[in-house]
Structure formats: structure tokens, C-alpha cells
Amino acid sequence: MTLPAGFATPDQASAPxxxxxxTRDGFDAWRDAQPAPVQAWLAAQRFDGSAGSAISWADQxxxxxxxxxxxxDALDAYSYAHxxxxxxxxxxxxxxxxxxxxxxxxxxxxxxxxxxxDRYKAGKRAPARLVAxxxxxxxxxxxAACVRVRDLVNTPTEHMGPDELEAAAxxxxxxxxxxxxxxxxxxxLAQNYPAIHAVGRASHRAPRIIELAWGDAAHPHVAICGKGVCFDTGGLDIKTAVGMRNMKKDMGGAAHALALAGLVMARRLPLRITLLIAAVENSIGPNAFRPxxxxATRKGVSVEIDNTDAEGRIVLCDALARAGELKPDLLLDFATLTGAARIALGPDLPALYANDDALxxxxxxxxxxxxxxxxxxPLWRPYLRYLTSGIADIANGSASTMAGSVTAALFLERFVADTQAWGxxxxxxxxxxxxAGKPAGGEAQGLRATYALLKQRSAR
Known part of the structure; x- marks a missing residue:
């Protein structure tokens, strides 16, 4: 087994x-068991075992x-990440x-x-190595799955467009x-993915849907969809400079979906998976889709474009429709879908929507x-009124700023069959x-939780 950076076996280490x-609660007992010079040093440095602290001392x-x-928390990985x-x-x-x-x-x-x-800039000093x-x-x-998400999201769009996302898959x-x-x-268009085409057609990089399949047909089938908007200008409803600055990360849903699929395959869970990634660049050009x-959509539901910056749900609706045709036992999707979710829950808590309470x-x-x-x-369905269109089956947004994350999820649900378990x-x-352990930039969130969910369900 090739170990990642920061790890070593005893034969690779030099006198560790x-x-x-x-822990703070166990500090007094631990301190009292140390040699007197170490105890004196701990006292001088006022080290008390508080979470996130560290101290070293010299030998004679x-x-x-x-x-x-x-x-x-001893079971929280980030307790040790510093x-x-x-x-x-x-x-x-x-x-x-x-x-x-x-x-x-x-x-x-x-x-x-x-x-x-460190693809473009050398890192600082090498981290300390853990020997075991x-x-x-x-x-x-x-x-490795968490690192995959971080690397994919951190890579600038010039090197992580639809072509490169396909190459990763x-x-x-x-x-x-x-x-x-x-x-x-x-x-x-010829194969009935009109919504994905509409969003991505203005870019010089061709839009696409990527479909990966793995596993034994006898095993439960899980479909995983990811929003792969490799850069989002907002389209003709153009974003501000501040809003556009980090939009290389708008393929974060696809990064999570890829990493989750890779993790399931690496661990060889008894599941059959289908990975569907809608990869586009939401650009501005003569043929950009317009407010x-x-x-049209794959499901046959017509969508009026209220705002071209609500493009993620448009590309996902074709991917979800395709997934539904396969009738999986479980359908999941990941998307950097709304700023409203961040207003509601902040940057660290992903918003989970599901049409099944047990799930x-x-x-x-x-x-x-x-x-x-x-x-x-909540999938609070009375809020579908915010997506009413006078000329189409549904609108992709509205003038209201109310419940933006909820209405986005309700839009996606319109493309999921009533009997389909979906999250x-x-x-x-x-x-x-x-x-500590969370450097500025791309991050995997909810990935380990979802793997744990699939592992638990696959064992049933």
C-alpha cells in the first residue's frame, strides 16, 4: 500500500x-504521570490539554x-487535524x-x-509524519475521496472544464x-438532453452528460447525480465580480458525486451504482439562453427561465430524469445549488432534502x-407557488427571495418520480x-456521511 504524504511505517521512519x-478532562492525571521537568514546562507554557492545542518539549x-x-471529541477527525x-x-x-x-x-x-x-505553488514546510x-x-x-473533492474544486476552470471533468470520470x-x-x-439534442444543452451551448467547451456504471445487477441500485457547472458567470443575468470570483467551485456537486462513486467502488460495497454528471460552463455569448x-427537458416538463443564474437546477433536471428511467432503489444528488442554503445554515452545514423520512x-x-x-x-410544497409560470409547466425561479433553497429543491423534485426514494x-x-484541517478552498462536506449511509444500507 502506498501511503499518502504525512504517513509512514516504522521501517520508513527515523527514530519517531x-x-x-x-483531553481537557484527562489532563490532570496525564500531567501528574510525567517527569518533573516536563510538568514544570507544561506549567510554564500554561498547557492544559484544551482542544486544538499542542506543545513539545526538549530532552536533556x-x-x-x-x-x-x-x-x-476523540471520534472527530478534525480534533487531530492541527x-x-x-x-x-x-x-x-x-x-x-x-x-x-x-x-x-x-x-x-x-x-x-x-x-x-500545490499544483501551482509550492507548499510550506513538510507536515509532521504520523508513524504507525x-x-x-x-x-x-x-x-483519498475527501482529497479528490478538494483537488477537483480547487483546480481553476482553465484546467477543470467539462473535458477535464470527463477525463476524471x-x-x-x-x-x-x-x-x-x-x-x-x-x-x-439528438439524445434528448435539451436542458443540459441549453445551459452549456454558449461556451466554446461542449456541454455533456457523463454516465458511469459499476457493480453487480443483483445488488441494490443507487444512482448518484452531480451538478458539474465548471464555471458560472450567471449567464445573461450576470453575477457581480464578488459573486463570480469563486465560481470554479460550482462543479462541487459533481466532485462529491465522483468521489462518492469512487469510494463505493474502492470499498467494493455490494451495490450497483450509476453516476450521472451534467458538465457545462454557463457562459455569455450570442446563443446564450435568455430570461x-x-x-424543453428530458422529462417533457417545460421550464420558463426566470433567471439564467439558476442554471444548476436546469442541468440537474435532465440528469435526474435519466436516473429515474433506470428505476434505482435510491437516487441521490449533490449540487452547489443556492446561496440561500448558506444564508440559512452557514458554510459548514450542507442542506439535506429528502422525500423519504426513513432515508x-x-x-x-x-x-x-x-x-x-x-x-x-423541508420540502414545503406550498412554496411551489413561487415557481408558477404563466406560459410553461414550471419556472426556474421567481422575483421573491423567500425560501430560495427550498424552492430549488422543490424544482428538482418535479423531475423525480413520486415513488422514487430521493435525497x-x-x-x-x-x-x-x-x-485546522480545513484550508481555504475546496472542501468535501457530507461525503463521509453519505458513504456511511450507503455502507449501512448495503449491509442490510
């Missing part, structure tokens, strides 16, 4: 230093004698006895804390023996167990600022 893991020769990190950069460089072995759950959290958090997007006799394979796969298919097909450009137009409850519990929270929002995650996919 001892690392203690301390002036070298590194050891270190301690303070953590909060360690790789807070500790002096070099190799470290944890000498505190940890149970299996805490070891999983430690390894995942350490890996997340080591992450740097063995690393949990599932934990490393989870880490093809690489994933090749790695796991999945089949893949792509419909692009004007072929979208007031009525566009929603299982998902929320999976998020709690994996310390990867989501928050359920939608409105995800930010981004960290606005640097925090």
Missing part, C-alpha cells in the same frame, strides 16, 4: 518522537523529547492508548491536516473496471456517527478561511 493525545540533550496535542502543522517536523508515534474509533479519527484527521493544493504499524485501509480510502472508471459513456455537444425563454433519518444519524453533519430542510444535498464545497 513520542506523541501524547490529551536539547533535542525533541516529546509532544502532546489537546483534542476535543497536529501535522502544530508539531515540529519529523516523525511522530502516538504513545497514548486509543480505541479503534479514535485511531480511525486520528489517521483521517492527520491526513486532512496534511492537505495542501498499520493504517486502516478504509480510512485511507475516505481520505474516465480515469475513475478505468481504475475500477466501470463502464462509461458520454453524450456531448449537439448530440445532447423569458421556455426550454433522511438514516442519513442524519450517519452524519452524527461519522462527525460529518448535515441538516434536514438532495445543497453543499457549499468550500472553506472561506483557513482552519
Amino acid at each position: 518522537h513520542s506523541l501524547h493525545v490529551v 540533550h536539547g533535542g525533541i523529547g516529546g509532544a502532546a496535542i489537546g483534542i476535543g 497536529a501535522p502543522t502544530a508539531l515540529p517536523g519529523g516523525d511522530w508515534r502516538v504513545v497514548t492508548e486509543l480505541d479503534a474509533g479514535a485511531r480511525h479519527a486520528l489517521q483521517l484527521g492527520w491526513g486532512l491536516g496534511c492537505y495542501r493544493f 504499524d498499520a493504517f486502516d485501509a478504509e480510512t485511507l480510502d475516505l481520505l 474516465r480515469a475513475l472508471a478505468a481504475a475500477h473496471g466501470a463502464s462509461i459513456g458520454v453524450v456531448a455537444g449537439d448530440d445532447l 423569458g425563454e421556455v426550454i 433522511a433519518n438514516d442519513w442524519l444519524l450517519a452524519g452524527q456517527r461519522s462527525r460529518d453533519p448535515l441538516w434536514r430542510m 438532495h444535498v445543497d453543499v457549499y464545497s468550500w472553506n472561506d478561511t483557513d482552519r
Whole structure:
């Protein structure tokens, strides 16, 4: 097994230093068990084991004698994520006895804390390395999936357009023996994906739908859809400069969908999956779709365009319709869909919508167990009145600013069969600022929770 940066086995390490893991509640007992010089140093530095803290001390020769990190929730990966950069460089072995759950959290958090997007700029000093006799394979796969989301979202649009998103999907298919097909450009019209074509037709990069299939037909079928708007100008309803600045991240839903599919395949869960990504660039040009137009969709539902900046739901409606034709046991989608979800829940909590209470409850519990929270929002169907059109079956927006995340989810639900179990995650996919284990830029949110959900359901 090739280990990611920040990890080493004993044969790769050079005299690793001892690392203690301390909680605030257990600090006094731990401190009292340390040698007197260490106790004096802890007191001088006022170290008390608070979450997110770290301290190191010298040995009698002036070298590194050891270190301690303070953590909060022992099962939360981010409790440990400060360690790789807070500790002096070099190799470290944890000498505190940890149970299996805490070891999983430690390894995942350490890996997340080591992450740097260095494609265009060299990173700072190498992070401290965690040395262990063995690393949990599932934990490393989870880490790789989170890194995949971050890397895809962080890559600028010049190097992450629809072509490159397709290439990423093809690489994933090749790695796991999945089949893949792509419909692009004007072929979208010929094969009845008119909504995806309408949004992406103004770009010099051809819009497309990417469909990956994997697994045994005898296993439960899960369809996963992702919004892959590789850049969003807002279209003719153009965004402000501030609003457009980070729109390379508008394919964050596709990044999550790709990473989740890759994780299911890597862990070989007894599921059959279909991955559907609608990959477009919402550009401005002579043939850009316009406010007031009525566009066709794969499902046969006509849509009046109230706002060209509400394009994500337009491309997703064709992907959801295609997924519904396959009659999966479960249909999931991820999308950086609305700013309204961020107003309601802030940047860290993805908004979860589901038409099935058992599904929603299982998902929320999976998020709690994996310390990867989501928050359920209501599919309050009376708000469909905000999407009324006088000339089409539905509008993609309205003049009202009320319940923007709810109405977006209701729009998507219009393209899901009444009998289809479905869940939608409105995800930010981004960290606005640097925090321990959460560097500014692309972020995986709700990914580990969704994997835990699928793992639990596949075991039934």
C-alpha cells in the first residue's frame, strides 16, 4: 500500500518522537504521570490539554523529547487535524492508548491536516509524519475521496472544464473496471438532453452528460447525480465580480458525486451504482439562453427561465430524469445549488432534502456517527407557488427571495418520480478561511456521511 504524504511505517521512519493525545478532562492525571521537568514546562507554557492545542518539549540533550496535542471529541477527525502543522517536523508515534474509533479519527484527521493544493505553488514546510504499524485501509480510502473533492474544486476552470471533468470520470472508471459513456455537444439534442444543452451551448467547451456504471445487477441500485457547472458567470443575468470570483467551485456537486462513486467502488460495497454528471460552463455569448425563454427537458416538463443564474437546477433536471428511467432503489444528488442554503445554515452545514423520512433519518444519524453533519430542510410544497409560470409547466425561479433553497429543491423534485426514494444535498464545497484541517478552498462536506449511509444500507 502506498501511503499518502504525512504517513509512514516504522521501517520508513527515523527514530519517531513520542506523541501524547490529551483531553481537557484527562489532563490532570496525564500531567501528574510525567517527569518533573516536563510538568514544570507544561506549567510554564500554561498547557492544559484544551482542544486544538499542542506543545513539545526538549530532552536533556536539547533535542525533541516529546509532544502532546489537546483534542476535543476523540471520534472527530478534525480534533487531530492541527497536529501535522502544530508539531515540529519529523516523525511522530502516538504513545497514548486509543480505541479503534479514535485511531480511525486520528489517521483521517492527520491526513486532512496534511492537505495542501500545490499544483501551482509550492507548499510550506513538510507536515509532521504520523508513524504507525498499520493504517486502516478504509480510512485511507475516505481520505483519498475527501482529497479528490478538494483537488477537483480547487483546480481553476482553465484546467477543470467539462473535458477535464470527463477525463476524471474516465480515469475513475478505468481504475475500477466501470463502464462509461458520454453524450456531448449537439448530440445532447439528438439524445434528448435539451436542458443540459441549453445551459452549456454558449461556451466554446461542449456541454455533456457523463454516465458511469459499476457493480453487480443483483445488488441494490443507487444512482448518484452531480451538478458539474465548471464555471458560472450567471449567464445573461450576470453575477457581480464578488459573486463570480469563486465560481470554479460550482462543479462541487459533481466532485462529491465522483468521489462518492469512487469510494463505493474502492470499498467494493455490494451495490450497483450509476453516476450521472451534467458538465457545462454557463457562459455569455450570442446563443446564450435568455430570461423569458421556455426550454424543453428530458422529462417533457417545460421550464420558463426566470433567471439564467439558476442554471444548476436546469442541468440537474435532465440528469435526474435519466436516473429515474433506470428505476434505482435510491437516487441521490449533490449540487452547489443556492446561496440561500448558506444564508440559512452557514458554510459548514450542507442542506439535506429528502422525500423519504426513513432515508433522511438514516442519513442524519450517519452524519452524527461519522462527525460529518448535515441538516434536514423541508420540502414545503406550498412554496411551489413561487415557481408558477404563466406560459410553461414550471419556472426556474421567481422575483421573491423567500425560501430560495427550498424552492430549488422543490424544482428538482418535479423531475423525480413520486415513488422514487430521493435525497438532495445543497453543499457549499468550500472553506472561506483557513482552519485546522480545513484550508481555504475546496472542501468535501457530507461525503463521509453519505458513504456511511450507503455502507449501512448495503449491509442490510
